[in-house]
Amino acid sequence: xxxxxxxxxxxxxxxxLSSELPFRRATTHLEQTLAVGQRMLxxxxxQAQPLSACPEEPAAERLxxxxxxxxxPLVGGVWAEVKMVAVGEVxxxxxKGEEQTVTTKLTYFARMAPAATFADQAxxxxxxxxxxxxxxxxxxxxxxxxxxxxxxxxxxxxxxxLDFAHAASSVYAIAxxxxxGGGHLPPKWVDGILHRLPPxxxxxxxxxxxxxxxxxxxxxxxxxxxxxxx
Numbered sequence: 001x002x003x004x005x006x007x008x009x010x011x012x013x014x015x016x017l018s019s020e021l022p023f024r025r026a027t028t029h030l031e032q033t034l035a036v037g038q039r040m041l042x043x044x045x046x047q048a049q050p051l052s053a054c055p056e057e058p059a060a061e062r063l064x065x066x067x068x069x070x071x072x073p074l075v076g077g078v079w080a081e082v083k084m085v086a087v088g089e090v091x092x093x094x095x096k097g098e099e100q101t102v103t104t105k106l107t108y109f110a111r112m113a114p115a116a117t118f119a120d121q122a123x124x125x126x127x128x129x130x131x132x133x134x135x136x137x138x139x140x141x142x143x144x145x146x147x148x149x150x151x152x153x154x155x156x157x158x159x160x161x162l163d164f165a166h167a168a169s170s171v172y173a174i175a176x177x178x179x180x181g182g183g184h185l186p187p188k189w190v191d192g193i194l195h196r197l198p199p200x201x202x203x204x205x206x207x208x209x210x211x212x213x214x215x216x217x218x219x220x221x222x223x224x225x226x227x228x229x230x
Contacts, residue, residue, distance in 0.1 A: 048121045052124075054127050060130065065139050068142065069084070087108075141160070142163060
C-alpha cells in the first residue's frame with residue numbers, strides 16, 4: 001500500500017466502508033467522522049480553560065483516577081505517547097458471596113500532548129466528574145514523574161497507590177542493587193515481599209527496610225545504597 005495521510009485505523013475503516021458503499025459515499029462518511037472529532041476536540045479544549053463554563057455532575061463520595069501513557073504508531077514509522085486518565089466511582093458490593101471493592105461508571109480522557117498540556121486539557125473532564133468535590137479520591141498509577149505532577153495538580157490529597165506490576169518491578173530492582181553492593185538476601189526475600197504487597201502493602205515496607213539494613217555490608221557506602229533503593 002502506498003503511504004498516505006491517513007493513520008492505519010482510518011485507512012482500514014475507509015477500505016471497509018469502500019467494500020460496502022460506493023467509494024464517494026465512503027469518503028464522505030470518513031470526512032464527516034474526522035470533522036466531528038475535530039469539533040469535539042475544540043469543544044473540550046475550550047471547556048478546559050480556567051474561566052469557561054463546564055457541565056458538572058454530582059460528585060460521588062469516592063472516586064478513583066488512573067493515568068498512564070501508551071505509545072502509538074503514527075504515519076511514516078514514527079511513534080508518539082498518548083496520555084490518558086480514567087475516572088470511576090468506587091463502590092462496595094457482594095460478588096460470589098464475597099464483599100469486594102469495584103470501580104464503576106468509568107469515563108476516559110486522552111490526548112497526544114506534553115504532560116503540562118495534557119494536565120490542562122484533562123481538567124474539564126475531571127471537573128465534570130467532581131474530582132475536587134469528592135470526599136475521597138485514590139490515584140492508581142505507576143511512579144512516572146509526570147503522573148505524580150498530574151495528581152498533585154488536580155487532587156493533591158489523593159491516596160496514591162502504586163500498581164502491583166510496577167511495585168513488583170521496584171522490589172526486584174532493590175534486590176539487584178543490594179546484591180550488586182555485596183549484600184546478602186534470603187533466597188525467597190522477593191517472593192515474601194511480593195506476597196505481602198497486595199493485602200497490606202504499607203506494612204511490608206518496615207519489614208523490608210529492616211531486612212535490607214541487615215543485608216547491607218557494613219561500609220560507609222551502605223547507607224547511600226539503602227537510601228537509593230528506598
